[in-house]
Amino acid sequence: MRATPPQRGLPGSLLLAGCLLLGACTTVGPDFARPEVPWLKDWSSSTLRSESAAGQSRERASTEEWWRNFNDPVLDRLVAEAQQRNIDVRTAGLRILEARAQLGIAGSGLYPQLQQLNGEVLRAGQQQSNGPDNAAWTYGIGLDIGWEIDFWGKFRRGIESADAAYFASIAAYDDTQVLVAAQAASFYATIRTIEQRLRIAHENAALQKRSLEITERLFKSGNESELDVQQARTQYLSTVASIPELEGSLRQVQNALSVLLARPPGPLPEMEAGREKIPTAELAVIVDLPADLLRRRPDVRAAEARLAAQSAQIGVSEAALYPSIALVGSVGLSATSLDGSVRILQWGVGPALVWNIFDWGRLKDQVLVQDARFQQLYEQYQGTVLRAARELDDAAVDFAKFRAQVDILREAVQAARRSLDIANIQYREGLVGFERVLDSQRSLFSQQERLVSTQGGVTQSLISVYKAMGGGWQAARAEPFVDTSTLETMSERSDWKRLIDAPLPPADTEFFPPPTEAP
Numbered sequence: 001m002r003a004t005p006p007q008r009g010l011p012g013s014l015l016l017a018g019c020l021l022l023g024a025c026t027t028v029g030p031d032f033a034r035p036e037v038p039w040l041k042d043w044s045s046s047t048l049r050s051e052s053a054a055g056q057s058r059e060r061a062s063t064e065e066w067w068r069n070f071n072d073p074v075l076d077r078l079v080a081e082a083q084q085r086n087i088d089v090r091t092a093g094l095r096i097l098e099a100r101a102q103l104g105i106a107g108s109g110l111y112p113q114l115q116q117l118n119g120e121v122l123r124a125g126q127q128q129s130n131g132p133d134n135a136a137w138t139y140g141i142g143l144d145i146g147w148e149i150d151f152w153g154k155f156r157r158g159i160e161s162a163d164a165a166y167f168a169s170i171a172a173y174d175d176t177q178v179l180v181a182a183q184a185a186s187f188y189a190t191i192r193t194i195e196q197r198l199r200i201a202h203e204n205a206a207l208q209k210r211s212l213e214i215t216e217r218l219f220k221s222g223n224e225s226e227l228d229v230q231q232a233r234t235q236y237l238s239t240v241a242s243i244p245e246l247e248g249s250l251r252q253v254q255n256a257l258s259v260l261l262a263r264p265p266g267p268l269p270e271m272e273a274g275r276e277k278i279p280t281a282e283l284a285v286i287v288d289l290p291a292d293l294l295r296r297r298p299d300v301r302a303a304e305a306r307l308a309a310q311s312a313q314i315g316v317s318e319a320a321l322y323p324s325i326a327l328v329g330s331v332g333l334s335a336t337s338l339d340g341s342v343r344i345l346q347w348g349v350g351p352a353l354v355w356n357i358f359d360w361g362r363l364k365d366q367v368l369v370q371d372a373r374f375q376q377l378y379e380q381y382q383g384t385v386l387r388a389a390r391e392l393d394d395a396a397v398d399f400a401k402f403r404a405q406v407d408i409l410r411e412a413v414q415a416a417r418r419s420l421d422i423a424n425i426q427y428r429e430g431l432v433g434f435e436r437v438l439d440s441q442r443s444l445f446s447q448q449e450r451l452v453s454t455q456g457g458v459t460q461s462l463i464s465v466y467k468a469m470g471g472g473w474q475a476a477r478a479e480p481f482v483d484t485s486t487l488e489t490m491s492e493r494s495d496w497k498r499l500i501d502a503p504l505p506p507a508d509t510e511f512f513p514p515p516t517e518a519p
Contacts, residue, residue: 027153028322029315032164032308035378037385040291045389048396048465063471064507067185070279070459074270075188078261082184083177083476084483085262092173093481099162099169100499106162109155112147136341142332146352152322157315164312167511168305170504173481174298174473180260181472185463187257188271188279193456194250195276200452201243204445208236211437228434235438239445278455283399283462294388297470303377303384305511310374317367323355388468395464402457409451416444474507 067079083089118141125135150156212232218224255265294300329349335341356363420440426432466472481504490496 026151027156027315028318029153029157030311032160032311034304035307035381037291037382040294040385040389043389045393045396047393047400063466063469064474066466066469066471067181069281070185071281072188072274072277072279074274075185075279077270078188078257078268079181079184079472081261082180083472084479086176086180086260087262088176089173089180089476090483090486092169092176094486096166096169096173096481096504097496097499099166100502103159103162103166104499106155106158109148109158110150112145114143114145116144118142137337138334139336140332140334142330142346144328144330146326146328148324148326151325152319154316154319154324157312157319161309161312161316164305164309164511168302168309171298171302171305171511173504174476175302177473177476178298178467178470182463182467183260184257185279186460187253187260189456189459189463190253191250191257191271192274192276192278193452193459194246194253196278196452196456197449198243198246198250199276200445200448201239201246204441204448205236205239205243208232208239208441211441212236215434224434231434231438235441278452278459280455280459281462283465293392293469294385297388297468298473300381300384300388300470301511303381307374307377307381310370310377314367314370314374317363317370320356320363320366323353326352326354328352388470392465392468395461395468398461399458399465402454402461405454406451406458409447409454412447413444413451416440416447420444477504477507 067075120138120140122138123135124138148155212229215224215229215232219226219229251267254267254271258265258268261268327349328351329347331345331347333343333345335343420437420443423432423437423440427434427437482500487496487500
């Protein structure tokens, strides 16, 4: 290896210069400040407040395991299984591992880097005619080391960016848990609603079949016209025809729930328990401020973390505008196996400076590119909070309106059933025609369908309320974010041990400080 011969006093001077450089290090670029959302302080979902206050439960709303409010053990088991086995959840957990590895890559820039390592062992020599063989072994080894001093904070900003990206991956994992819990509960409620609709369809089909049989007997005895028979048959067959459609919808939702649980498509045996029972619950009292509800949502936290990561990238690009200062060194050793040969040690150490002065504005434009990306993410963050507020208010409105319809529709069903009873009595007494009976049957079937669908809507909207609050991810923090079999498979390919031992941060961990001022 070639090296510059050392000079007297140079190592001490370099050490002093290095200490001065390290002491003078600064960090360029903006420091991230948690963004404000000006309208959020004064905004409140009046519908959510009024509905929670009107609920029968006087307990404070807990969103951590909100599905337990339905008191349905089957639902509890399905949500727990979905949060552990769902493919999207597992993928999100693997992204956390990727982010940890990226964080390690970013942190390695703070330390000296082995730039090149060379080694050689050669058998060389020469032989003259009728002369001895002068072959010998030649050995050589050398390495180059460089340590770029983080004078402008380029590497520290890189670590800051990777750290925020790591937190973003955790928040994205949490958000996936929220979505999966809500989807599992929603599919479950849909299945129970369709089961009830099927029961109602079968009951009405049986009722209409009896009417058809009566009209057929009357027609054969000459006491009724064929028109009544055909009208009764039309209504009966129309109701029977709705059953295959409902059965098809039921199977499709069962398949969707099975796939959500990472199972093959098909019915779930455990759902035989609690069949045809739509889960119901009251909305507990909401005492949190809207800002607290929305800022805890994982998708909002993920957007904030991505914003912080991009803010640090501005500093990384800005550091490239200034000279990079490094300490470089090399050492080499060479020797031969010849008698009397000497070993040669060569070494060199010194500072290096690289400064791209004539870049024609390229580096400055890189800073502008990163700043523009930051502003884009800032606007996306504001949009994420707006959408979160809309989802919360929309879900609360749906819950209020569906719940208001239930009592009315119950009365409508009772009135329709009484109307059918009266129509049947008057028809048998010859006071009304069979058309009145058919109308009453249609009305009863229609009102029963509306009541069951609305009851299902109440449950679905309540699920949406808790989803909009961002609840359901906290319990998963205590569980492994990558399952054991997957880790074993990955560990057979690569060394993951040092990245999988650390658990996720507790659920109450603050990724960033409270907002101070808008950036």
